[in-house]
Amino acid sequence: MDSLRSLSRDSKLPRLEWQMLWQHVLQVPRAWLIAHDTDPLAPEALARFSDLQARRLAGAPMAYLLGRREFMGHDFEVSPAVLIPRPETELLVETGLDYLKGRAAPRVLDLGTGSGAIAVSIALACPAATVLATDLDPDALAVAQANARRLGARVEFLRGNWYHALSGHKGFDLIVSNPPYIAAGDFHLQEGDVRFEPIAALTDGSDGLTALRAIIHGAGPWLAPQGALLVEHGWDQAQAVRQLLRQAGFKQLASLPDLAGIDRVTGGIYN
CATH class of the missing domain: 1.10.260 (434 Repressor (Amino-terminal Domain))
Structure with missing residues (x-):
């Protein structure tokens, strides 16, 4: 045998x-x-x-075969309904947590939560925070909700496209998002694990900035005074994202590099 x-x-x-x-x-x-x-x-x-x-x-990703991926020191369940959490996205979480330091009871919004890795990680690291997370895909929300339950994170999940999911929720101290930002036709869509991930979570089918525009230009009414917006973006999009933030009335703009030295997270302060 x-x-x-x-x-x-x-x-x-x-x-x-x-x-x-x-x-x-x-x-x-x-x-x-x-x-x-x-x-x-x-x-x-x-x-x-x-x-x-x-x-x-x-070519199937190991994360999908095993049904899990480590992120921020926690094991997250993943399925083909959600993106596989990646190390570079930890920069988004870490930057957000740095911003929340010293705030007694901050309110946080994660747009397009997918597996819930960002929202759950923030909720676990900052238990005093009220964390909301949205996603349009019910299958993705089911994965995120399961991760929150299993890891003991207090997160409220809402279904809808970006801010359309919100009803009666305003005054966020921090909005974070890792939206689809790969341009249609980009060769990266045909390489590695990306070939197996949900296409709508990867690309807008256009120039890669559609979701970023919607998130940035729509953020103002939902943020508290001096609230921050942080977004993950592509390797060559930092300048364009800063320009979008500037046009939307954000100040104190900054882009932060990932471990590879590539500007990966950009944000600013509103009002």
């Missing part, structure tokens, strides 16, 4: 990915795999692994 040791000799995947998939199939830690590498494997486990391996070899 097949064992992990016998199967490892003919593995078509990098060893780390092979081990991660087996840990997922068997629901065991890595140490168990090593200690039990000669144990016979059940037919259903072999079939499950074979399916996952085939999908991975076809």
Whole structure:
């Protein structure tokens, strides 16, 4: 009967990915795999692994195969209904948390929440905050709500497109968003994990600035005096985003680089 040791000799995947998939199939830690590498494997486990391996070899993201991705020190459930949380988006959360320091009971809005990674991370790091999160996609909201429940974060989720989801909610100290900002036809849409992610969460089908324009120009009425807006954007969009913020009446504009040195988050203060 097949064992992990016998199967490892003919593995078509990098060893780390092979081990991660087996840990997922068997629901065991890595140490168990090593200690039990000669144990016979059940037919259903072999079939499950074979399916996952085939999908991975076809390019499916590991995050979707495992159903989770780490972000800000927390494990978030993910599915093809939501973008996979990425390290560069942690800059958006960290910058937002820096802005909230010293505020007794801040109000925070996350637009286009997806998996809920941004909203949930802020709520966990700043438990005194009132955090609202919106998304148009009910499947994405279901993922976000499940993450908030599992991680014990207090977040109110609303369905709707950007500010259209809000009713009776104003006076936000901070609005954050990681909207679709890839321009239609950008070659990045045909590469890597992006090929498997929800297209509407990646691109506006136009110049990549449609959602950013709507969020920036619509923010004023929803912000408290001296409220801040922070958005994630593409590698070449910082100047355009600063211009949009300036046109919308924001001051103290700043763009911050990610770990690769690319301006990734831009924001400003309103009024």
